[in-house]
Amino acid sequence: MKIKNYPDQYKIPTTTKTGLEILIRPIRSEDTTLLSALFHTLSPKSIYLRFFMPVKAPSEEMLAKFTNVDHDRHVVLVAAQTSSAGEEILGVFRLMCDPGGNEGELAIVVGDPWQGKGVGAKLLEHGVSVAKKRGIHSILGTVLAENTTVLALARRQGLTIKWDPDARSYSIRMDLDSMDLQEAISSSKHKHSMPD
Numbered sequence: 001m002k003i004k005n006y007p008d009q010y011k012i013p014t015t016t017k018t019g020l021e022i023l024i025r026p027i028r029s030e031d032t033t034l035l036s037a038l039f040h041t042l043s044p045k046s047i048y049l050r051f052f053m054p055v056k057a058p059s060e061e062m063l064a065k066f067t068n069v070d071h072d073r074h075v076v077l078v079a080a081q082t083s084s085a086g087e088e089i090l091g092v093f094r095l096m097c098d099p100g101g102n103e104g105e106l107a108i109v110v111g112d113p114w115q116g117k118g119v120g121a122k123l124l125e126h127g128v129s130v131a132k133k134r135g136i137h138s139i140l141g142t143v144l145a146e147n148t149t150v151l152a153l154a155r156r157q158g159l160t161i162k163w164d165p166d167a168r169s170y171s172i173r174m175d176l177d178s179m180d181l182q183e184a185i186s187s188s189k190h191k192h193s194m195p196d
Helices: 029-039 042-052 061-066 121-135 148-156 181-189
Strands: 012-016 021-026 075-083 088-096 102-112 138-144 159-164 169-175
Touching: 021 102, 021 121, 029 061, 029 075, 029 088, 042 102, 075 121, 075 181, 088 121, 121 148, 138 148, 148 159
Parallel strands: 102 138
Antiparallel strands: 012 021, 021 075, 075 088, 088 102, 138 169, 159 169
């Protein structure tokens, strides 16, 4: 079934730094099975770093909430690969925006088998590009101190990172109005060399 207002224009084939050929596309309501399969590739540590608590398995309600997205308001993209066995989701970029569409809260997850292969970097790069085109002004997020991979990725992609002692986590922010995306990505890649 075709989703109303499904933003086909945001689909892009791309190749990660390690040569993985992926398709980045907006999530679809029928992706629940693929999203559940992605969840089962995550270690307990990866689950905790994403959800800030242990989760044994996503409920049907949780999967429905994650896949039934108002594409006019939010930006939710998946990195997918297709093989003879079918399609597989490797990672997800979620930018859940406020009612005015001015700013969004960011969350990224990449399955354990594909971590460190550039999937998260490609998702963030394309997701931020889509956000800029949509007129979103800023991206916010919360990252646990143990999540050194996402913190390194955020630094490379030009996000501002501040320690929040009350929450015992880092707040990250990217002001999309005051930056040139390609310039920021290019300069940050030269400054930081930690793996994503």
